[in-house]
Amino acid sequence: MASVSIREAKEGDCGSILRLIRELAEYEKLSDQVKISEEALIADGFGENPFYHCLVAEILPTPMESQEPHVVGYGLYYFSYSTWKGRNIYLEDIYVMPEYRGQGIGTKIIRKVAEVALDKGCTQFRLTVLDWNKNAIGLYKSLGAQDLTEAEGWHSFRFEGEAMRELAGK
Numbered sequence: 001m002a003s004v005s006i007r008e009a010k011e012g013d014c015g016s017i018l019r020l021i022r023e024l025a026e027y028e029k030l031s032d033q034v035k036i037s038e039e040a041l042i043a044d045g046f047g048e049n050p051f052y053h054c055l056v057a058e059i060l061p062t063p064m065e066s067q068e069p070h071v072v073g074y075g076l077y078y079f080s081y082s083t084w085k086g087r088n089i090y091l092e093d094i095y096v097m098p099e100y101r102g103q104g105i106g107t108k109i110i111r112k113v114a115e116v117a118l119d120k121g122c123t124q125f126r127l128t129v130l131d132w133n134k135n136a137i138g139l140y141k142s143l144g145a146q147d148l149t150e151a152e153g154w155h156s157f158r159f160e161g162e163a164m165r166e167l168a169g170k
């Protein structure tokens with residue numbers, strides 16, 4: 001039977017990661033927001049000072065199977081900082097292709113991110129989820145995550161495009 005491996009992404013995975021980023025955006029009904037290219041993913045993740053790190057879930061067929069190993073999920077994260085508690089890890093995206101869901105792959109990715117967080121001395125592992133995404137919310141809660149909107153009333157904000165240029169006076 002095929003097995004699944006959770007491993008660090010390589011530069012050559014960026015095409016697969018981009019395909020999955022698009023699938024996740026479609027799932028989130030926000031496809032029009034995806035502007036990233038494979039070139040940008042390569043430059044930003046695999047240069048001298050990476051802006052992000054990524055885990056991929058890869059199906060490894062048995063030698064009897066004719067298929068090649070293929071990437072069916074990913075978790076993309078980076079490091080941030082809490083002035084209250086120090087080093088943080090932030091999971092920007094997690095996605096598993098529909099036909100591979102419910103087999104523990106998403107949980108394995110999340111556990112691996114927690115492991116990286118502890119290895120790097122992080123005190124918090126954070127992520128954000130859309131309010132209607134009850135499956136993902138249920139999964140995070142079942143693994144012990146706290147809903148910060150519910151518990152402390154945080155809202156997520158962003159400056160973008162014209163608003164950001166105006167702020168910067170550019």
Ligand SMILES: CC(C)(COP(=O)(O)OP(=O)(O)OC[C@H]1O[C@@H](n2cnc3c(N)ncnc32)[C@H](O)[C@@H]1OP(=O)(O)O)[C@@H](O)C(=O)NCCC(=O)NCCS
Binds near residue numbers: 135
């Ligand atoms: C959320 C997600 C990454 C979880 O991955 P996964 O590989 O299905 O996760 P697991 O198999 O480890 O466990 C998922 C749990 O959620 C349940 N689940 C959630 N969505 C499911 C789905 N679509 N199909 C099957 N099970 C699902 C399972 O029953 C399981 O619960 P259990 O441990 O009590 O059995 C995956 O469902 C996914 O990619 N969803 C769409 C994208 C998404 O919502 N991403 C998160 C954005 S913040």
